[in-house]
Amino acid sequence: MSDIIEKLQALREVDSAKYELLGDAVEEIKELRKIRDTLEEMLIILARTPLPWDEDDQLTEDFPLFKQRYVNAMHEASHLLGLDLRSMITRTEPRT
Secondary structure (H helix, E strand, C coil): CCCHHHHHHHHHHHCHHHHHHHHHHHHHHHHHHHHHHHHHHHHHHHHHCCCCECCCCCECCCHHHHHHHHHHHHHHHHHHCCCCCCCCCCCCCCCC
16 A cells, blocks of 8 residues: 555655645644554553463462553553543543
8 A cells, every 4th residue: 555645645745735734643643543543552462461360260479560561551641642532532431
């Protein structure tokens, strides 16, 4: 897949009337890619962290590490996803 940022930057050079708008689009795409990459890294960390219980459902000594990683990842993900802000996407109550 070709890089959309390169295409937009090329358009900025051709169409100077839309230069600022295209620049804003490029910056927004770059920021969204950073967020995507950070969320992917967090998911990889969680996926590679062993579950903190054994076959008998007893907690293991890894529980504090798992809990800390999970809490940190969820806090950062919540912030990256903007869940601290109210919007139509982040609302949790049912529509009536």
